[in-house]
Amino acid sequence: MRAVTGSNLQPSRSCTPARRPRRITRLFAGLGLAALAGCAAPPPKDPDALAEYREANDPYESLNRKMYDVSMTLDKYSMRPVAKAYVWAVPYRVRQSLGNMVQTMNEPVVFFNDVGAGRPRRAGDAFVRWCINMVAGVGGLVDVAKYAGYPHHDNDAGLTLATWGVPSGPYLFMPMLGPSSIRDGIGYGIDTGLQPFNYVPRGYGLLTFNWAYNIMGMINGRADHLDALDQLQKDALDPYATIRSAYQQQRKAQAEAIRNDHRATVPDWYN
């Protein structure tokens, strides 16, 4: 499952000539798109059913459902038991601190995206959050910034693209990453590039930290959603469709919140 606010692992740079791998990548990307196109179901004829089909925005549903089933099976035997053990072994406050750290380490990505979305006040908030939490919050373990009047806000490249007017494109369920869309999938790649950690020279300590941080972020992120996901799978008749609906609505609401944030960059007392 996708660690909600964690950074992403980046494979180490290889010294092999870049040309051939790039061609191979293109070939695979092309094959992937062709496979997706082949999986698209034709839209229904009935007007009501067509409206529903458009609302779901999921032409690759059969492929997505397969990915969902695979992910859920893998999750059942890997991430879920690990997350359960983690919740059992680690006290709530410690988990909360680790969650804070993951969130603080991700603030640079939020900052760059706030800048990209043209929201300087939000960018300022993210920047101040990072500074305060890294220093006063002991490397991000304590969310001091929240108490100083700078609560966390979400942003990622998928949302930045949304504020630019880029449509989401069809829904995608990515194996082990969870619900996404064409736009958000591209955004996920951009966010990996925006994470400064991935550019720091790889000393042994940092490499170890990066692995530990990413793995811990994943487990922590999964643990945060243990109850919600269990409940959803118990309560929904079609958990796949419920997750799809909730994800699409949430992304829309998040993009809307960014678009509607017109706070001034000057301090409140100045107005």
Place this chain on the structure above:
Amino acid sequence: MKTALSRRHALGLVAAAATLRVAAPARAASAGDARAFVSSFGQHLIAIVNSDHSLADKKVAILPLLQEHVDMDAMGRYWRVATPEQQTRFLALFHQILVNSITDKIGDYRGVTFTIGNVASSGPDQAVDTVISRPEQPAFNAQWIVSFSSGKPMVVDVMAEGPSLRLTTRQDYASFLGRHNGSIDALLHALDHQVQAHAAP
């Protein structure tokens, strides 16, 4: 995975449900009416949740609140093709599922509180912002959509930090129906099964 909907929705419903008893009389919808309604509904619901009764007793107490004050269009276009008997059965099961969903999330807590924030127009309805707090748990925002179209205030939707419970449920059921040839009986059977499974220890 970002699917915090069920807990938040249920918590939101809790707050909304508690407000239902003191319904304002039929008159032009206003922000004040919606606020008073959500406040009253919320107080009632929270009072039940925070009481010392058993979970089963709490469920019995919450059910009439929801039946009286929640009117959520969870079936969408399939509502029109359902027979009156099927509609009645659906509503009975759906309310039971809402009660289960609420008590699963906050039934065991004591000291649940909620505060009411802004009230804004949302089309013909009123949207009331609330913040629900549980001990040792992060607070969450829920927005109650209150409709006055039937003459008395009714909760027609709950938005928990983005997703709408009405839309999510409707798409869940629509997807289920789409995969079962639109058979309402299959839906009712599945819902019934869900309620039974929930009642089992």
